[in-house]
Amino acid sequence: MFDHQIKELFLRYGLENHFPVDPFLIASKEKIIVFHSDCEFSDRFGMIRKSKHQGIIFYLASNWDLTHQRFFLAHLLAHFFLHLSDQEHVHMHCHITYATDLGTTNRKECEADEFARCLMIPEHFLNKCLTNKKSIAYISQQLDVPQNQVHARIKQLKSEHSRNSSNHLLPKDNVG
Numbered sequence: 365m366f367d368h369q370i371k372e373l374f375l376r377y378g379l380e381n382h383f384p385v386d387p388f389l390i391a392s393k394e395k396i397i398v399f400h401s402d403c404e405f406s407d408r409f410g411m412i413r414k415s416k417h418q419g420i421i422f423y424l425a426s427n428w429d430l431t432h433q434r435f436f437l438a439h440l441l442a443h444f445f446l447h448l449s450d451q452e453h454v455h456m457h458c459h460i461t462y463a464t465d466l467g468t469t470n471r472k473e474c475e476a477d478e479f480a481r482c483l484m485i486p487e488h489f490l491n492k493c494l495t496n497k498k499s500i501a502y503i504s505q506q507l508d509v510p511q512n513q514v515h516a517r518i519k520q521l522k523s524e525h526s527r528n529s530s531n532h533l534l535p536k537d538n539v540g
């Protein structure tokens with residue numbers, strides 16, 4: 365769904381061959397300051413502040429492992445690219461349910477998670493791994509993303525493919 369947008373983003377910054385994707389590098393290219401915080405994040409994983417004076421600042425929960433932090437940052441970047449461009453002042457936070465719990469129904473939060481998965485889990489790499497019968501654990505480790513997000517990305521691509529009735533289907537027997 366967001367693959368075209370993400371391809372343009374990689375081209376703009378010459379990141380096509382960076383592997384695995386580094387959301388910290390993308391944030392720095394966008395001149396976003398990323399702070400780590402461990403005090404106010406009992407139920408949040410991140411916060412975004414945008415103002416004329418300070419520019420854009422992300423606050424990222426540091427009480428999670430780096431794999432999760434990378435995904436959280438990709439989620440915050442998604443808000444930045446999709447939802448905040450026309451807003452001058454922003455002060456928002458993301459509840460921990462999003463980016464970890466795949467049952468969320470909030471539209472913008474779902475979009476941010478989906479964008480983050482497209483960003484962090486490239487379709488061509490995923491297809492190659494599934495064709496070669498690689499495990500979810502292997503894919504998760506190679507891409508440095510949480511395993512449940514790999515599951516969700518496979519599900520997402522399958523439903524896109526069945527909607528488009530494409531003949532290029534992901535193998536069915538490698539999910540589980």
Ligand SMILES: [Zn+2]
Nearest residue numbers: 458462473476
């Ligand atoms: Zn969010």
